Amino acid sequence: MRRVWGLLVRPAVLMVAVCIPVAGCSNVCPAIGWVNSITVELAGDISRVDTVQLCADGACSELRPEPGTAAPRIVVTTPLDARAPHTPEAQPTMAPFYAERIDADTWRFTVSMSSPDHVTAKALSATGDVLAEKEADLDWKRVGGSAQCGGPVEASPVELTVKPRL
Numbered sequence: 001m002r003r004v005w006g007l008l009v010r011p012a013v014l015m016v017a018v019c020i021p022v023a024g025c026s027n028v029c030p031a032i033g034w035v036n037s038i039t040v041e042l043a044g045d046i047s048r049v050d051t052v053q054l055c056a057d058g059a060c061s062e063l064r065p066e067p068g069t070a071a072p073r074i075v076v077t078t079p080l081d082a083r084a085p086h087t088p089e090a091q092p093t094m095a096p097f098y099a100e101r102i103d104a105d106t107w108r109f110t111v112s113m114s115s116p117d118h119v120t121a122k123a124l125s126a127t128g129d130v131l132a133e134k135e136a137d138l139d140w141k142r143v144g145g146s147a148q149c150g151g152p153v154e155a156s157p158v159e160l161t162v163k164p165r166l
Contacts, residue, residue: 029149035110038097038138038155040121042105044162050126052107052160054097056116061097061109115140115153121160132162 040052054061097109116138123132138155145151 029146033113034145034150034152035112036115036140036153036155038109038111038119039102039157040107040109041157041159042107042123042132042162043159044132045164046105046123046162048125048131048165049123049162051124052099052101053122053124054099054109054119054158055122056096056119059096061099064098064100064110113150115155119158121158123160123162132160134158134160 038054040054042049042052051063096114097111100108100110102108118135118137120133120135122130125131136158138158140153140155143152143154
C-alpha cells in the first residue's frame with residue numbers, strides 16, 4: 001500500500017500543487033466577436049431627412065436588414081467540363097456599417113470589430129439629395145470587454161446640422 005502511495009498519489013498531489021497557481025494566473029479571452037457603435041445626432045431642419053449615411057475608407061453604410069429577411073446566399077458553381085477554366089463570380093460583400101434609426105434625430109451605426117479614425121456623415125432626402133454633410137474625426141471609448149481581450153467601443157457622437165430650405 002505504501003508503494004501505491006508513492007507511485008500514484010504523490011505525483012498527483014504534486015501536479016495539483018503546480019497546476020492550481022498556474023491556472024489562476026492565466027488570462028483566457030472568450031472567442032467571441034463584438035460590434036462597435038457610432039451615433040449621429042441630427043439638428044436643424046430634419047423634416048426632409050429620409051436616411052442618414054456614414055462613410056469611411058471608401059465604403060458607406062446600409063440600412064440594417066429587417067428581421068426575418070433572408071441573408072444573401074452565395075452560390076458556388078463549377079463548370080461541367082473539369083478542364084474548362086473556372087471564372088469566379090462577384091460575391092456579395094457585407095456593408096462596413098449598418099444604420100438604425102433610433103428616433104427622429106438620432107441614428108446608430110454598428111461597425112463589426114473595427115474603429116475607423118475618420119468618417120463622413122450625410123443626411124439624405126427621399127430622392128437621395130444630400131441635405132447635410134460633415135467629416136468628423138472619431139474619439140473611441142471602451143464600453144465592454146477588457147484591455148487584454150478587447151471588446152466593444154463607442155465613438156463620441158457626430159453632430160450633423162441640416163440647414164433650412166431656402
